[in-house]
Amino acid sequence: MNVLLVGSGGREHALAWKIAQSPLLTRLVAAPGNPGIAEVAELASVKADDAPGLVRLAQEMAADLVVVGPEAALAQGLADQLAALGIPCFGPSRAAAQLETSKGFTKAFCTRHDIPTADYVECDSAGEAIAALDRFTAPYVIKADGIAAGKGVVIAASRADAEAAITDMFHGRFGAAGARVVIEAFMTGEEASVFALCDGRNAVLFGDAQDHKRVGDGDVGPNTGGMGAYSPAPLMTKERLAVVMEKMIAPTLAGMAAEGAPYRGVLYAGIMVTPEGPKLVEYNARFGDPECQTLMLRLDSDLLPLLKAAAEGRLETAPPPVWRDETAICVVMAAEGYPDAPKTGSVISGAEAASQDGAILFHAGTARREDGALVAAGGRVLNACGLGLKVAEARRLAYALVDRIDWPGGFCRRDIGWRAL
Numbered sequence: 001m002n003v004l005l006v007g008s009g010g011r012e013h014a015l016a017w018k019i020a021q022s023p024l025l026t027r028l029v030a031a032p033g034n035p036g037i038a039e040v041a042e043l044a045s046v047k048a049d050d051a052p053g054l055v056r057l058a059q060e061m062a063a064d065l066v067v068v069g070p071e072a073a074l075a076q077g078l079a080d081q082l083a084a085l086g087i088p089c090f091g092p093s094r095a096a097a098q099l100e101t102s103k104g105f106t107k108a109f110c111t112r113h114d115i116p117t118a119d120y121v122e123c124d125s126a127g128e129a130i131a132a133l134d135r136f137t138a139p140y141v142i143k144a145d146g147i148a149a150g151k152g153v154v155i156a157a158s159r160a161d162a163e164a165a166i167t168d169m170f171h172g173r174f175g176a177a178g179a180r181v182v183i184e185a186f187m188t189g190e191e192a193s194v195f196a197l198c199d200g201r202n203a204v205l206f207g208d209a210q211d212h213k214r215v216g217d218g219d220v221g222p223n224t225g226g227m228g229a230y231s232p233a234p235l236m237t238k239e240r241l242a243v244v245m246e247k248m249i250a251p252t253l254a255g256m257a258a259e260g261a262p263y264r265g266v267l268y269a270g271i272m273v274t275p276e277g278p279k280l281v282e283y284n285a286r287f288g289d290p291e292c293q294t295l296m297l298r299l300d301s302d303l304l305p306l307l308k309a310a311a312e313g314r315l316e317t318a319p320p321p322v323w324r325d326e327t328a329i330c331v332v333m334a335a336e337g338y339p340d341a342p343k344t345g346s347v348i349s350g351a352e353a354a355s356q357d358g359a360i361l362f363h364a365g366t367a368r369r370e371d372g373a374l375v376a377a378g379g380r381v382l383n384a385c386g387l388g389l390k391v392a393e394a395r396r397l398a399y400a401l402v403d404r405i406d407w408p409g410g411f412c413r414r415d416i417g418w419r420a421l
């Protein structure tokens with residue numbers, strides 16, 4: 001099978017690492033990939049948000065499957081363009097990707113299909129949004145409708161802060177993403193991520209995880225894309241996972257199909273486990289990063305037949321996923337200054353020999369300098385992952401890997417997985 005993998009982060013390195021182990025694979029091309037992915041795939045210099053370029057590449061390489069990591073090209077209709085050419089794509093159509101790209105769409109969809117989530121209002125102007133605050137109590141949850149690089153959610157402790165956040169959004173703080181806002185009731189509880197592989201009609205549970213969003217130890221400091229993750233999440237009991245599948249994922253698949261936008265790809269449900277049970281915080285049309293890295297370590301069976309079957313609308317014909325009875329932990333190593341102003345260009349040593357003893361290093365924002373040196377080229381740069389029978393063992397392995405890397409320009413949290421311990 002010829003596979004094109006779209007993306008260049010740690011999530012895509014983990015997917016490439018797993019796909020490369022498949023006996024069904026003939027050729028794996030990653031666009032644009034990174035130096036770690038280059039160890040298991042050919043790299044093509046097409047950007048992950050260049051939908052026309054990706055379509056051309058898929059045609060040139062006679063791809064049997066395109067696997068899309070990030071959501072940007074999906075929002076441009078990459079899956080629709082590939083479908084028109086008969087090329088299977090693991091990733092939703094533009095219409096179906098609205099579950100991630102429009103918070104207002106998803107909230108209205110949840111109301112139509114009775115999916116448990118927080119009460120909300122959607123507003124088109126600052127005046128309307130400020131008036132709507134009367135219907136809620138502090139803390140106020142204000143969300144830009146569109147994609148804002150994970151930064152479009154403000155939890156405001158006071159009415160004054162909420163009004164300031166609304167004014168900011170309508171003044172273009174998140175560009176077009178903030179032209180409409182959603183105000184939601186604040187939910188109390190603990191958050192977790194649940195993943196389902198979907199083929200347009202059917203969904204298969206594909207694991208759960210928890211990530212650490214704050215930059216500092218003890219879950220303090222600014223929000224990030226994720227500083228680490230672990231899977232499985234002890235919080236997500238069998239009973240809670242069943243609620244997520246029955247009350248969220250199944251009606252979502254049925255509802256999207258009934259509304260003419262069947263969902264194919266991975267559906268990532270951000271869940272709040274509230275005192276009344278699990279509720280949906282948001283959907284994403286992609287794997288979580290770094291949650292995906294932990295799932296790939298735990299997956300014992302072949303990934304490729306599942307992705308292909310999901311892309312071709314025949315998930316029931318693929319063998320179900322088989323998981324190792326172990327815990328995986330991923331520690332994100334970030335460039336100094338992340339998340340506000342990461343400093344790029346610092347030299348990283350020791351990465352080549354770092355994966356050993358059940359620990360695996362995935363690359364995210366790395367690049368090769370002309371002289372061959374590995375350097376930081378983004379905010380989140382490396383992912384140190386460990387797999388162990390116990391959480392403590394997985395964590396020990398991941399941090400031992402961190403300590404084998406010599407990178408004065410980087411940092412990581414030292415408490416990833418504390419909730420699971």
Ligand code: GLY
Binds near residue numbers: 226
């Ligand atoms: N780790 C959170 C996300 O991928 O959105």
